[in-house]
Amino acid sequence: MNDLWNQIHLCWTWLTASSQWHGDDGIPHRLLQHLWYSGVSFLCAALIGLALGLLVGHTGRGGFLAISLANVARAIPTFGLILIIVIIDFSITPVLVALVALAVPPVLVNTFEGVRGVDPEAKDAARGVGMTGWGVLWRAELPMALPLILLGLRTAAIQVVATATVAAxxxxxGFGRYIIDGLATNDYQLVIGGTVLVVLLALIVQLIFAGLRRLVVSPGLLGSARST
Known part of the structure; x- marks a missing residue:
């Protein structure tokens, strides 16, 4: 118990020190870096995953291939992927590529499953009122698949925020700079502080998606989405 309180005290002392809130190594600057890495990667992954997931889910074609590729991407260690690409190109590109590869699978799989799982009777009813194929997708399938789609986006966002520490x-x-530097110098206060910041950022992302779900998902679908 004493060790726990000592760690909490070390973290609090580090977080509240005025020196941590100024300069290039300060928390605000590192936060902006972390958000930039995470935001760019998540946006690219969301665009790719949503586009492919909606397409294969709506048409029913290529679903097996898309899911298989997504599962293969899940099996690739993000850290290992970064090291491989860094050898070729020592820039921020490897980090972004690895984070995108990490985030695409949950978005793609959940979008595909969400669209594919829409009640066929609802699709038939949409076609019965004169909707075209894309009209059925945007006005029937997409709204009903939103709970699963948001789950995939939330999972991807949290994974990206947590894994963006490897950019250091x-x-x-980014916040990973504190963890890497702390481990290199045996400064465990720095390691604990950086870890806490990453956890807090992930929790904020979780809360944002919880609020977004309540805002955009139809009340009739929220009950079925509570388990997510």
Whole structure:
């Protein structure tokens, strides 16, 4: 118990020190870096995953291939992927590529499953009122698949925020800089502080998606989405 309180005290002392809130190594600057890495990667992954998931879910074609590729991408270690690409191109590109590869699968799979799982009777009813194929997708399938789609986006966002710490390994910034530097110098206060910041950011992302779900998902579908 004493060790726990000591760690809490170390973390609080580090977080509240005025020196941590100024300069290039300060928390605000590292936060912006972390958000930039995470935001760009998540946006690219969301665009790719949503586009493919909606397409194969709506048409019913290529679903097996898309899911298989997504599962293969899940099996690739993000850290290992970064190291491989860094050898070729020592820039921020490897980090972004690895984070996108990490985030695409949950978005793609959940979008595909959400659209594919829409009640066929609802699709038939939409076609019966004169909707075209794309009209059925945007006005019937997509709204009904939103709970699963948002779950995939939420999972991807949290994974990206947590894994963006690896950007510090090849020499870039973000909250991972505190963890990598702390481990290199045996400064465990720095390690604990950086870890807490990453956890807090992930929790904020979780809360944002919880609020977004209540805002955009039809009340009639919220009950079925509570388990997510």
């Amino acid at each position: 390994y090849p020499g870039f910034g």
